[in-house]
Amino acid sequence: xxxxxxxxxxxxxxxxxxxxxxxxxxxxxxxxxxxxxxxxxxxxxxxxxxxxxxxxxxxxxxxxxxxxxxxxxxxxxxxxxxxxxxxxxxxxxxxxxxxxxxxxxxxxxxxxxxxxxxxxxxxxxxxxxxxxxxxxxxxxxxxxxxxxxxxxxxxxxxxxxxxxxxxxxxxxxxxxxxxxxxxxxxxxxxxxxxxxxxxxxxxxxxxxxxxxxxxxxxxxxxxxxxxxxxxxxxxxxxxxxxxxxxxxxxxxxxxxxxxxxxxxxxxxxxxxxxxxxxxxxxxxxxxxxxxxxxxxxxxxxxxxxxxxxxxxxxxxxxxxxxxxxxxxxxxxxxxxxxxxxxxxxxxxxxxxxxxxxxxxxxxxxxxxxxxxxxxxxxxxxxxxxxxxxxxxxxxxxxxxxxxxxxxxxxxxxxxxxxxxxxxxxxxxxxxxxxxxxxxxxxxxxxxxxxxxxxxxxxxxxxxxxxxxxxxxxxxxxxxxxxxxxxxxxxxxxxxxxx
Amino acid sequence: xxxxxxxxxxxxxxxxxxxxxxxxxxxxxxxxxxxxxxxxxxxxxxxxxxxxxxxxxxxxxxxxxxxxxxxxxxxxxxxxxxxxxxxxxxxxxxxxxxxxxxxxxxxxxxxxxxxxxxxxxxxxxxxxxxxxxxxxxxxxxxxxxxxxxxxxxxxxxxxxxxxxxxxxxxxxxxxxxxxxxxxxxxxxxxxxxxxxxxxxxxxxxxxxxxxxxxxxxxxxxxxxxxxxxxxxxxxxxxxxx
Numbered sequence: 001x002x003x004x005x006x007x008x009x010x011x012x013x014x015x016x017x018x019x020x021x022x023x024x025x026x027x028x029x030x031x032x033x034x035x036x037x038x039x040x041x042x043x044x045x046x047x048x049x050x051x052x053x054x055x056x057x058x059x060x061x062x063x064x065x066x067x068x069x070x071x072x073x074x075x076x077x078x079x080x081x082x083x084x085x086x087x088x089x090x091x092x093x094x095x096x097x098x099x100x101x102x103x104x105x106x107x108x109x110x111x112x113x114x115x116x117x118x119x120x121x122x123x124x125x126x127x128x129x130x131x132x133x134x135x136x137x138x139x140x141x142x143x144x145x146x147x148x149x150x151x152x153x154x155x156x157x158x159x160x161x162x163x164x165x166x167x168x169x170x171x172x173x174x175x176x177x178x179x180x181x182x183x184x185x186x187x188x189x190x191x192x193x194x195x196x197x198x199x200x201x202x203x204x205x206x207x208x209x210x211x212x213x214x215x216x217x218x219x220x221x222x223x224x225x226x227x228x229x230x231x232x233x234x235x236x237x238x239x240x241x242x243x244x245x246x247x248x249x250x251x252x253x254x255x256x257x258x259x260x261x262x263x264x265x266x267x268x269x270x271x272x273x274x275x276x277x278x279x280x281x282x283x284x285x286x287x288x289x290x291x292x293x294x295x296x297x298x299x300x301x302x303x304x305x306x307x308x309x310x311x312x313x314x315x316x317x318x319x320x321x322x323x324x325x326x327x328x329x330x331x332x333x334x335x336x337x338x339x340x341x342x343x344x345x346x347x348x349x350x351x352x353x354x355x356x357x358x359x360x361x362x363x364x365x366x367x368x369x370x371x372x373x374x375x376x377x378x379x380x381x382x383x384x385x386x387x388x389x390x391x392x393x394x395x396x397x398x399x400x401x402x403x404x405x406x407x408x409x410x411x412x413x414x415x416x417x418x419x420x421x422x423x424x425x426x427x428x429x430x431x432x433x434x435x436x437x438x439x440x441x442x443x444x445x446x447x448x449x450x451x452x453x454x455x456x457x458x459x460x461x462x463x464x465x466x467x468x469x470x471x472x473x474x475x476x477x478x479x480x481x482x483x484x485x486x487x488x489x490x491x492x493x494x495x496x497x498x
Numbered sequence: 499x500x501x502x503x504x505x506x507x508x509x510x511x512x513x514x515x516x517x518x519x520x521x522x523x524x525x526x527x528x529x530x531x532x533x534x535x536x537x538x539x540x541x542x543x544x545x546x547x548x549x550x551x552x553x554x555x556x557x558x559x560x561x562x563x564x565x566x567x568x569x570x571x572x573x574x575x576x577x578x579x580x581x582x583x584x585x586x587x588x589x590x591x592x593x594x595x596x597x598x599x600x601x602x603x604x605x606x607x608x609x610x611x612x613x614x615x616x617x618x619x620x621x622x623x624x625x626x627x628x629x630x631x632x633x634x635x636x637x638x639x640x641x642x643x644x645x646x647x648x649x650x651x652x653x654x655x656x657x658x659x660x661x662x663x664x665x666x667x668x669x670x671x672x673x674x675x676x677x678x679x680x681x682x683x684x685x686x687x688x689x690x691x692x693x694x695x696x697x698x699x700x701x702x703x704x705x706x707x708x709x710x711x712x713x714x715x716x717x718x719x720x721x722x723x724x725x726x727x728x729x730x731x732x733x734x735x736x737x738x739x
Binding site: 089161340 | 617618619636639642646647650654655658659660662663664665682686689690693694695699700701703704705706708710
């Protein structure tokens with residue numbers, strides 16, 4: 001049988017840049033393979049997918065030395081718009097790939113371009129939306145979809161084309177544990193039953209180990225290693241580190257009472273939340289997509305104004321008058337670091353808070369350098385932040401928050417899109433902050449990380465607080481967690497690592 | 499709204515153009531007010547909500563006040579009403595200002611009505627029916643999708659600046675923060691554009707001259723009659739001396 005994809009790449013570069021983004025790659029992917037590609041940020045994983053789909057060098061004009069064949073045909077012979085006969089490609093950031101107004105139109109987009117009859121298109125749209133768990137979403141406005149739903153819609157639009165090869169770049173980055181597991185099993189079904197070749201870049205390859213037959217580990221634009229799922233799992237388990245020992249004080253730093261918030265259009269955000277957070281707590285705030293975690297965080301930060309209830313921070317009620325003062329003692333980390341980076345150099349970005357406080361330059365220079373050294377970015381002080389890798393940008397976001405000496409850090413999924421090792425780097429930075437007697441509130445989908453680093457686990461379900469327990473007792477609440485869709489055992493591979 | 503959705507966008511366009519052109523050609527205040535009333539009444543009957551005009555109201559009041567000020571300052575028709583220094587107000591300013599305001603209102607409301615009554619895909623199909631290649635006609639759909647996305651991005655960037663000590667509440671602060679917000683927004687926009695173009699091409703966009711659409715435009719006989727009636731109305735009211 002003809003290989004699905006054959007790559008013999010000596011080098012791929014984008015002049016005038018001389019750096020080779022891909023090099024020395026000799027890879028044959030057979031039909032029916034399920035391949036997971038992993039590796040550190042900026043190691044060339046996404047570029048490898050771009051080259052398989054022909055996007056590089058056809059869309060991103062690059063210089064390719066070597067040959068890339070898809071189903072026996074050189075990619076230079078296949079126009080990009082005809083690549084959908086062979087490959088369905090889903091990139092990162094789903095909202096960037098949605099073109100249409102409704103979910104059904106979006107799913108139909110690719111197949112309509114293939115000029116299939118409308119009846120066939122309608123059937124495929126219905127079938128695929130059902131397959132990805134979005135039955136009844138046909139007329140939903142794509143603008144109002146949550147991150148997880150948008151990811152499913154984009155995946156559905158790719159699956160609807162029924163291509164023999166699926167190329168997926170972090171297809172579950174925005175999904176919660178349950179959503180991830182559902183999607184992996186769906187894709188595994190296509191691979192097993194329909195013989196679809198799957199090539200998937202994963203931030204955490206351990207999530208899909210049960211379904212893959214080959215793992216590729218990339219570094220510096222090359223395939224550093226290829227191993228079996230068993231070998232990879234064994235290696236990950238060796239890195240297991242014990243849970244952190246955290247003792248918080250009894251002094252309340254945040255107190256939330258009867259907090260309720262409803263979004264425009266009558267969408268519930270939070271409902272009757274009662275929560276007290278102590279000085280020195282490391283809270284792991286967990287829950288399914290749309291359970292209200294981010295809303296709660298934004299309410300506590302003053303970014304949203306509650307419909308009912310009260311919030312006290314540092315013993316003072318959070319009001320419009322004092323939230324600027326209170327905010328100066330809180331650091332907020334967004335899920336996407338790109339949204340909070342707006343300066344021209346790394347150094348300026350870190351100095352931003354100090355400048356808003358109108359400190360003289362001489363005073364904050366030393367502080368900025370100190371923080372950059374702490375997070376390992378001093379060598380990059382003068383370059384543009386967007387030239388950094390995702391992990392480095394996340395570190396930069398943390399540095400720009402730490403420099404303001406906050407008492408509390410609220411972090412909204414700061415490890416999303418990062419691999420296991422990078423996640424640990426970010427978590428260690430937050431942990432070091434907490435070890436200074438400060439407070440961390442971490443929103444995460446990763447129960448393993450929450451268990452390892454937090455002293456308290458707070459679970460949300462359907463906009464309400466479902467559980468508030470010490471992290472070391474999480475094992476005893478397996479059933480309760482399962483009832484709210486956070487299945488401990490189902491995600492066993494993940495927890496094996498952590 | 500169901501009924502409106504079923505109407506061919508070309509019929510809606512002729513309706514809208516008739517209202518706009520009548521408002522532009524007419525010198526009759528009552529006819530102008532009639533055009534405004536027509537938009538409001540048809541909206542009440544078919545879409546059953548006038549909420550969308552709430553956003554327009556402050557902008558229209560601002561424009562109206564400008565028209566009034568300009569006419570009061572510069573109109574020299576009619577009798578002198580009031581004089582203070584170099585400022586002279588004549589009686590002719592009031593009807594001219596009223597005509598200007600009602601004309602602007604009629605044109606704006608008719609255009610807004612067309613935009614809210616016509617879906618992006620219908621507008622694209624209308625362009626395709628006129629021979630515009632679908633690659634370009636579909637830009638209408640993409641534009642409609644792109645604006646709310648950029649608005650969301652802008653809000654997210656504002657929020658992130660706000661949590662780092664930059665006040666972003668209120669129009670004054672937002673204007674002040676524009677230079678800071680602009681760069682990340684521009685960066686994100688460029689990335690969006692590139693990602694979306696690649697995603698579309700890899701989904702076969704432009705692979706052939708045709709593509710399948712779920713809807714086909716078809717002018718019904720009553721729509722043809724209505725369009726003819728609208729054209730006749732326009733000619734009678736505006737062009738027949």
